[in-house]
Amino acid sequence: MRHLLSTRDLTRDQAIHILDVAEDMADVQTREVKKLPTLRGKTVVNLFFEDSTRTRISFEAAAKRLSADVITFSAKGSSVSKGESLKDTAQTLAAMGADGVVIRHHASGAPQVLAQSDWIDAGVVNAGDGTHEHPTQALLDAFTMRRRLHPGSSRGKDLDGVRVVIVGDILHSRVARSNLWLLRTLGAEVTFVAPATLVPFGVGSWPAAVSFDLDETLRSIRPDVLMMLRIQSERMNAAYFPNAREYARQWGLDDERLTALGPDSIVMHPGPMNRGLEISAAAADSAQSTVLEQVANGVSIRMAVLYLLLSGEREALA
């Protein structure tokens, strides 16, 4: 793997390999000494054109636990926010000798433009681009599902036949897109639930079922996984839905819906959550919730990705 730009490009074998390497990384995290020497002498740059403390510190932790040198380059207050182009920034990083660039950008496709360019030849990891993709989030979600569904024996497994329902702002969600492609590649069935205004145009040609009715979907699909997406308040001002109360009533995971879901289903959220809007406090803190596991697993997945991109080795850790 040269770059990780999207989950749409991943084959089933590649995806399972990343998840298996992440299992090895997770094992390391249970040791007393959590640090591996694998990327000693390598430089990873976190290039964040868009604020995201959670994703940035997750990548930082992952790179540091692999002994890489980490430089964080945030847009705020830097030359990037003063109109410096992606090209100039990339050439600057190349001159500093970056081996890997983890890029978060508000423009869809920016990581691909960087990877295709001759501005820099570092490995590029997409840490979220516009409304396009967020591949490490989807990988950590799949990793989390696999561990919950196959406790202690998840290595080598796919998600064949697993029923996943993703609820919320599909239109603007790179998490939903990356999850759809990866989950389908791993054999899962995906249903999107959202008001019609938040369903992407032309979704009929995507390999997902679409429903506007959450209660009916919970009854008929009986999902193994219910993933709630964050709703941003500015969507109300753009007439996607009338107000927060109506949204929560129709598409929020409240206590009644949590009960209807049953104890064997898991509840996921990529964070940060709007408690009381798309997810109730009880649901967020319930036994079914994987919210904190997702955070922990994020570090393992990002370690695996950086390792596979930058170590030069292709075998999994022993």
Next chain:
Amino acid sequence: MTSSTHLLKGATLPSGAVADILVQDGRIMSAALGTSAPAGTTVVDAEGLVALPGLVDLHTHLREPGFEQSETVLTGTRAAAAGGFTAVFAMANTQPVADTAGVVEQVQALGRAAGYATVRPIGAVTVGLAGERLSEIGAMAQSRAGVRVFSDDGKCVHDSLLMRRALEYVKTFDGVIAQHAQDPRLTENAQMNEGALSSELGLKGWPAVAEESIIARDVLLAEHVGARLHICHLSTAGSVDVVRWAKARGVQVTAEATPHHLLLTEELIRSYDARYKVNPPLRRDEDVQALREGVADGTIDIIATDHAPHPRESKECEWDAAAFGMVGLESALPVVQTALVDTGLLDWAGVARVLSTAPARIGRLDDHSHSFEDGAPANITLVDPAASSSFALDRLHGRSTNTPYEGVTLSGSVRWTFHHGYPTLRDGVLAPAGDTAEGMR
């Protein structure tokens, strides 16, 4: 010094007839077989070449004044001559905007001084293209530039009442409003055609309805007030349907398509390569096919380039930050041959119509509409239809290189361009700058 008398020997006219065309003192003296040439005539071996009336582009962005880092009247008209154009209509979205007699006269004078092609300024419909108040349409029409085409291109004249008034007012001066049809509210921050692909790529959609709804409104307004209306760069199958319907009702509407919308589709955007970013955006294959049929059946009257030069840094960046637009003057004829002639949809008489006589008629450019009759102004383009090659950047002669065709195999090559009898392009080589202006005097 180039002789002012040329004999274009063995050229094939749009009608299919073979002719020896004698060009003298800026006029076509004869276009019959076996025309004899006076002593000192430069003979051009035109055997196998198609002679077209000089190409006329109703939609060119020359960028001067104000954006000279992208293009100037001189560099843009050099590109025009290289592409076989003898006249270009310069869009009004300059800095300052061409909304006064002073600016349009300046642009026209720059064109005269350059000498590579006739430059006809287009006047803005509204002051500063702001869509609020009519600009000095009468003053521009009656200026030395004699403006007949008015457009806020780049922006849509969105206010319905203002559009109605503009359509009515230009009737006074035999003018026409050229509308850039784009509902601004439906296309806020829009990046590409709205469809399954825009959703997948995470790029904000530019829905077809944002174009079609404006065209539908405007043809009804034009019918209501009995005015001429021209629609710029049709890009969707639905737009072709609306125009076809309007023409059947007798509305005085003319329509244009760009070469790129006749050849390229949105699939190219998978690369996020900003060279493919253009407004209106590249659409689906169904739309390309509908536009081609629209040209073939006459629903679409003309092909115009929407030549839109941008500096490198405006395209070497992430998609959202990139500028809209492509250069198109040098590639227009090859794209038209590739998309329409080679596919059997249009013959060379049709090419002469959509790239010369029809745009000249719409723009009231009287000295550019001819069918090689004796005495006609010698605006002539010679094309080698047998040529076929991978399009390379060295075929561009403007200041910017934002072409989407690099590496694309296109048929047809413009060999000679005569502007009022003066050869601005000579067997593929541009006349030296300075020479042209001299030649025109």
